[in-house]
Amino acid sequence: MQLNLDFFKLSCLYNSNLNYVQDVIMQQYLRYRIFIKKTAYYIGIFGLIAFVFSGVGVHAFPETDSLLFRNDPNTPWHISADEVEYDQEADQYVAKGNVSITKDDKTLNADIIRFDYKAMNISAKGHVVMTAGEDILTGTGIEMDLNTETGTIYDGAVFLKENHFYIKGSKIQKTDKNTYTADKASISACDGDIPAWKITGKNLKVTIEGYAVVKHAALWAKDIPVMYVPFFVFPVKQKRQSGLLIPETGYSDRKGLEYQQPFYWAVNDSSDATLYFNYMEKRGNKIGSEYRYVLDDQSKGTLMFDFLDDRTFEAGNSDRYWFRMKHDQKMPFGFSAKLDIDVVSDQDYLHDFKDGYTGFEKTEAYFNKTFGRELDDYNDPVRVSSFSLNKIWSDYSLNLGARWYDNAMEENAPGGAFPDNPLHKLPFIRFDSLKQQISDTPFYWQLDSEYTYFYGEEGAKTHRADVWPRFSLPYRFKNYFTAEPSVGLRETIWYVDEAENHPVLFGNSAEKDNFLNRELYDIKLELYTKVFKNYSLRGKNAGQIKHTISPQIVYEYIPHSKQRKYPNIDDSDRIKKKNLITCSITNTVVSKALSVTDEPLPANRNQLITDHCPLFTNYFRFKLEQSYDINEANETDPAEWKNQKEKRPFSPISAEIELVPGRFVSLEADAEWCVYENDFQSRNVSINLWDERGDRLSVAHRYTQDAHESVYADIMVKLSDSISAYADYERNIYDRKELRNCLGILYNAQCWSAELRHTNETDEHKYAFMITLYGLGEIGSIK
Numbered sequence: 001m002q003l004n005l006d007f008f009k010l011s012c013l014y015n016s017n018l019n020y021v022q023d024v025i026m027q028q029y030l031r032y033r034i035f036i037k038k039t040a041y042y043i044g045i046f047g048l049i050a051f052v053f054s055g056v057g058v059h060a061f062p063e064t065d066s067l068l069f070r071n072d073p074n075t076p077w078h079i080s081a082d083e084v085e086y087d088q089e090a091d092q093y094v095a096k097g098n099v100s101i102t103k104d105d106k107t108l109n110a111d112i113i114r115f116d117y118k119a120m121n122i123s124a125k126g127h128v129v130m131t132a133g134e135d136i137l138t139g140t141g142i143e144m145d146l147n148t149e150t151g152t153i154y155d156g157a158v159f160l161k162e163n164h165f166y167i168k169g170s171k172i173q174k175t176d177k178n179t180y181t182a183d184k185a186s187i188s189a190c191d192g193d194i195p196a197w198k199i200t201g202k203n204l205k206v207t208i209e210g211y212a213v214v215k216h217a218a219l220w221a222k223d224i225p226v227m228y229v230p231f232f233v234f235p236v237k238q239k240r241q242s243g244l245l246i247p248e249t250g251y252s253d254r255k256g257l258e259y260q261q262p263f264y265w266a267v268n269d270s271s272d273a274t275l276y277f278n279y280m281e282k283r284g285n286k287i288g289s290e291y292r293y294v295l296d297d298q299s300k301g302t303l304m305f306d307f308l309d310d311r312t313f314e315a316g317n318s319d320r321y322w323f324r325m326k327h328d329q330k331m332p333f334g335f336s337a338k339l340d341i342d343v344v345s346d347q348d349y350l351h352d353f354k355d356g357y358t359g360f361e362k363t364e365a366y367f368n369k370t371f372g373r374e375l376d377d378y379n380d381p382v383r384v385s386s387f388s389l390n391k392i393w394s395d396y397s398l399n400l401g402a403r404w405y406d407n408a409m410e411e412n413a414p415g416g417a418f419p420d421n422p423l424h425k426l427p428f429i430r431f432d433s434l435k436q437q438i439s440d441t442p443f444y445w446q447l448d449s450e451y452t453y454f455y456g457e458e459g460a461k462t463h464r465a466d467v468w469p470r471f472s473l474p475y476r477f478k479n480y481f482t483a484e485p486s487v488g489l490r491e492t493i494w495y496v497d498e499a500e501n502h503p504v505l506f507g508n509s510a511e512k513d514n515f516l517n518r519e520l521y522d523i524k525l526e527l528y529t530k531v532f533k534n535y536s537l538r539g540k541n542a543g544q545i546k547h548t549i550s551p552q553i554v555y556e557y558i559p560h561s562k563q564r565k566y567p568n569i570d571d572s573d574r575i576k577k578k579n580l581i582t583c584s585i586t587n588t589v590v591s592k593a594l595s596v597t598d599e600p601l602p603a604n605r606n607q608l609i610t611d612h613c614p615l616f617t618n619y620f621r622f623k624l625e626q627s628y629d630i631n632e633a634n635e636t637d638p639a640e641w642k643n644q645k646e647k648r649p650f651s652p653i654s655a656e657i658e659l660v661p662g663r664f665v666s667l668e669a670d671a672e673w674c675v676y677e678n679d680f681q682s683r684n685v686s687i688n689l690w691d692e693r694g695d696r697l698s699v700a701h702r703y704t705q706d707a708h709e710s711v712y713a714d715i716m717v718k719l720s721d722s723i724s725a726y727a728d729y730e731r732n733i734y735d736r737k738e739l740r741n742c743l744g745i746l747y748n749a750q751c752w753s754a755e756l757r758h759t760n761e762t763d764e765h766k767y768a769f770m771i772t773l774y775g776l777g778e779i780g781s782i783k
Contacts, residue, residue, distance in 0.1 A: 078102050079113070092116045099124070106132045110142075120147045128153075134161035150174045164751075164774070165189050169204065180206045185214070189774045190751035197221055197752055197773055201232065242266045245274070248356060252764050254312075256281030262357055270294045276306075276358055284311050288358040298336070301327030302370065306358050313346075320345045322353075324363065326371045335391045342375060342383040347408040350378035381409040382422065399430040423454040423462075423569055435472070444472045454569055461497040462567055466490070481529035488522045490575075494567055516566055520558065520575055528552040543592055550586040577631060584625035591619075619660040627651040652681050664690050681705045694718045709734040723747050744768075 082097030093115045101108040101122075111126025123143045130137040136159040144151035150173075157168045166189070169182035181204065188198035201214035217232035218225050245262040252258065260278040267273055276288035286308040294300045303325045310320050325341040344350060350360045360378045368374045376384055388401035403425040433447040448468045455461055472486035494516040532548040560577040567573055632642070633649035642648070652672040659667040671683040686700035698714040710733060716726040724746045730739040744757035757768040 081113070091118065106130070119145070121145050135159060150176065166195070188751065194222055195751065196749055199232070250766065252766060254352070254764060255283055260357055278356070278358070282312055284309050290358070296330060298330035299328060301325065304358065304363060306353070317345070320349050322349055324375065326367055326373060328371060331389065333391070335389055337387070337389045339387050340373065341385045343385065343406050344383055344408050347381040354378060382407050395434050395436050397432050400427060402427045423456045423460055425452050426455045428452040442473060444474065446470050463495040463497065464569070465493045466572055481527060484526045486524045488524070490520045490522070492518045492572070496567065518561070518563065518566060520561055523557040525555040526552065545589060545591045548588045550588070552584050554582045556580045579630040580627050581630065582625065582627040584623060586621070586623040589620040619658070621656070621658040623656045624653065626653045646676070648676050650675050679705070694724065707734070722749055
């Protein structure tokens with residue numbers, strides 16, 4: 001049986017004792033009354049709000065309101081039941097048996113529902129269950145005024161799917177459109193009648209898009225009370241809320257007792273900010289700020305700034321700071337702009353404050369995730385700030401910009417100057433073309449071109465224009481191989497505006513002309529082919545294995561040119577002679593299920609593991625490469641043998657291996673073998689193992705002859721469904737120094753977790769114990 005309250009077209013089964021004439025008159029009266037007042041009746045909302053409980057501020061911008069809020073007044077309510085009666089004395093309709101009321105994605109089920117069509121009141125009893133999207137409300141009874149959007153739920157419980165949160169109360173009242181109260185209530189993120197933790201209290205008041213207040217709040221671990229506070233306030237997480245975030249506490253030899261308290265500020269719908277106060281017992285008070293904004297779907301930015309008057313810093317000025325910023329901007333006519341700023345007071349700042357809310361690691365992770373661009377390494381004293389404006393066509397690209405190099409070592413260098421400061425690029429313009437056919441001829445062309453104005457604070461100023469077109473004639477010999485000869489013609493022009501004997505521009509050259517130019521040509525010949533074969537595996541839907549072999553020979557020639565008189569700013573100013581033959585062979589094996597459509601393998605191995613394991617069950621790549629230097633083989637002057645005792649025209653043999661033999665293992669390795677010393681010049685290997693239940697092992701070894709050797713290992717073992725142990729270790733074998741070791745244990749339950757960890761990094765010990773109550777935040781300390 002269904003009742004449509006839109007036009008009150010009632011289709012009901014009435015009891016036999018109702019008078020038919022009376023029923024017809026009542027129906028006509030209802031049609032007329034509802035037609036006049038339908039606009040007022042339709043604005044009612046049916047159900048209890050699903051408010052999201054959280055102990056911290058929210059960083060993300062809001063996308064949609066809660067499903068329990070959204071209500072289109074033009075959408076009718078529909079009622080169905082086994083039996084619908086009219087109570088003449090009360091002038092109400094009563095629905096019994098499998099009663100269901102629906103509107104949009106909201107549904108209310110109960111045993112009995114009584115509807116007062118004059119006052120637009122509804123009362124439901126018996127096994128009351130209301131769903132709105134994935135949120136669920138249950139109770140023994142509910143009373144709701146559809147006009148004023150107020151009502152009462154008896155013995156009610158609300159489950160909020162987004163945060164996996166439960167709110168329970170003997171009597172929950174909706175006092176106005178956005179406010180709810182309960183005399184006694186409990187909140188928890190745990191399933192079950194006896195949750196692992198809950199917070200109980202009295203006089204709970206919840207204001208949507210505002211705060212929730214509860215008096216005499218108590219934290220329970222199952223049936224045991226463990227903490228009491230007389231007054232507890234938390235923001236209701238429907239939209240971003242201003243408020244205090246979870247603090248960080250700690251102790252270390254270098255900083256002493258440390259406490260960092262963030263405050264989140266929801267500025268408006270398109271921007272927010274976080275302010276940080278960091279107390280360090282031994283170093284002072286560090287303050288920081290972070291401002292985020294969104295202008296449109298392709299324009300956004302973030303600014304961050306920290307400042308510390310460091311009472312223990314002896315390397316220079318005690319005023320230490322770090323300013324960084326990234327901005328993306330959509331521009332007219334298909335252009336896009338990017339701005340990156342990175343300025344730091346000294347070279348040690350990023351190392352001293354590597355972790356924490358405003359540390360280098362979290363900052364870089366945020367920038368990489370939000371903007372897809374990382375920061376320079378924290379050990380690099382030269383910080384790069386840049387601006388770029390670019391546009392990409394199908395065959396061409398244009399990039400205009402500027403790059404400013406800030407040397408963090410300069411301020412602390414003797415005399416206040418650092419001799420190796422790079423010259424700023426203010427501005428640079430690049431225009432490039434992809435390889436494309438010249439009309440209907442068999443010839444192809446491509447172009448790399450750049451103009452740069454170099455500016456030095458010590459007075460060095462110069463212009464440089466570099467134009468490098470390349471012409472090629474690819475030729476395919478049947479199905480055997482492809483030959484592609486090409487020639488490049490390169491013209492470079494310098495105009496030195498001001499030099500003042502700057503060593504970077506001219507070195508020790510006696511010639512210092514203002515206008516200089518250089519013409520060079522280069523020749524390149526590529527021979528390559530590809531051989532592959534598909535192997536069908538046995539069994540239904542077993543798939544195929546594709547093995548590909550790609551040999552290649554490349555010859556490159558650049559004539560010798562005297563270039564000492566030219567400025568020496570970067571690699572484009574010194575083009576070395578070349579007469580080189582490079583041979584390589586690449587083997588690739590891919591196993592693919594038959595149901596999978598053809599698609600290229602991702603270049604990123606991690607993407608292959610995470611996104612393509614169900615598709616590619618086997619992946620293998622092995623490449624060998626070696627070069628022969630004809631110039632060095634023909635050289636007769638020992639002084640030109642690259643400071644070696646003998647001529648070495650053959651380069652080291654380089655090898656690369658990437659292997660993903662199954663869903664739970666991957667391996668990467670590369671090495672260079674010197675044929676003259678019969679030894680490795682470098683070798684690097686890393687292996688990753690994991691399984692479905694969460695165990696993992698990663699081991700990496702890095703070696704460079706006479707320069708570097710280190711090992712890193714990371715392991716996590718699931719001791720049970722809830723308990724995991726983890727450890728990591730890093731050591732510089734070359735310097736015989738231990739860089740880091742960490743050991744921890746993690747207990748992870750359905751609604752809470754506890755972690756105990758010890759870390760020793762650069763002779764600094766840290767002990768951490770942290771409890772996380774899902775939905776509320778973290779409680780713990782680091783000593």
